[in-house]
Amino acid sequence: MTCTLLDPRVAATLDRMFTEADRQLPLLGEMMSRDAVPAEADAQARADALSEFYLPVTPEAGRLLYSLVRSSRPDTVVEFGMSLGISAIHLASAVRDNGVGRVITTELNADKVAAATRNFADAGLDDVITVLHGDALQTLAEVDGPIGFVLLDGWKDLYRKVLELLEPRLAPGALVVADNTSMPGLQDYLDYVRDPSNGYVSVSFPARESDTMEISCRT
Template sequence: MRNTLAEPRVADALDRMFAAAAGDDAVAARVDDFGSTPQEHADAAEEIYMPISAEAGRLLYSLVRAIRPATVVEFGMSFGISTLHLAAAVRDNGTGQVITTELSPHKIATARRTFAETGLGEVITVLEGDARQTLADLPHSPGFVLLDGWKDLYLPVLRLLEPRLAPGTLVVADDAQFASVRPYLAYVREPANGYSCVTFPVEDELEISCRL
């Protein structure tokens, strides 16, 4: 059975990016000011990968394979490590598309080259700009959502998408142990807001929420 993650060009790209991401702390230490707006933050962090862990990537792949969503939405592409895992699952399902968002022009250009090199570009659409604007008019309702951009925007992005979320939609938030994710967690863990949640203990934790 096909597993695109194991194809040499995809596996090599992921190995290369994970290795580069190991230097994130050193790169971040050289940044004097991350700015106050999302765009300023993105520009300052244009060389920082901020990836999901390899284990989290495999979990994302398995979840998308299992639920077979027609549309996957990702908030926060960065250099595209998580995007490749999502796109590999979509490709192996034989149906669907990944719509991802990113503010950094540098990261977008680099990621698009990687997507082309791995043969996954045809199932990925990159929306450049503030996700609160670019995701406002999605052509299709997402069946799977990954939140992995600026943590303080998790809740606003979820609320933006919420009218389009059908019962059974999975929403996965990375870095659930970060203090800046607490408002989001408080919202999805409140039963009245219509989610069933579980925290998955990979690096920095994933919060997996099913829309009820």
């Protein structure tokens, strides 16, 4: 049975990307500690300030995303917050192995769009990934449904807005995965998906030692 994550091109690309991300961690942590990227800045300013940095999922979270897409077999996967493309490669690997579907991912920063596009080509997955450059609240408004899988991994204050934008096009049973849900500022989103009257069954899942993902199923 095929697993594209083990393909030499994909594995080599992910290994390079995770190595680069690990190398950046001390500098990224130092920037965050001195508030070099103010939370009150708009989304474009924050994206531009971090244009050279990976903001990746962990390898374990990447494999979880692969498994969820592989098992649910969505026709359309939407990612909010591409960064340099690590999570999108995991999503696209599952789409490739399913033999059906596409990944649509979004990013505000032009430099990251260019770099991630090269990463997708290096992995040999650029044919199943569409990159939308711009404000996700505008670019994702044009995505056709039904959408079977959503990954929310961009700016946390936009999670609920992006979800509500996509809701009319979510397929019954669609999975919505929100990363970094232990971070401040996400209680409004969590309250929304955990309220059954809003149409979700939701569970918190430990994605790393000090952080969680929220996995929600559209009922």
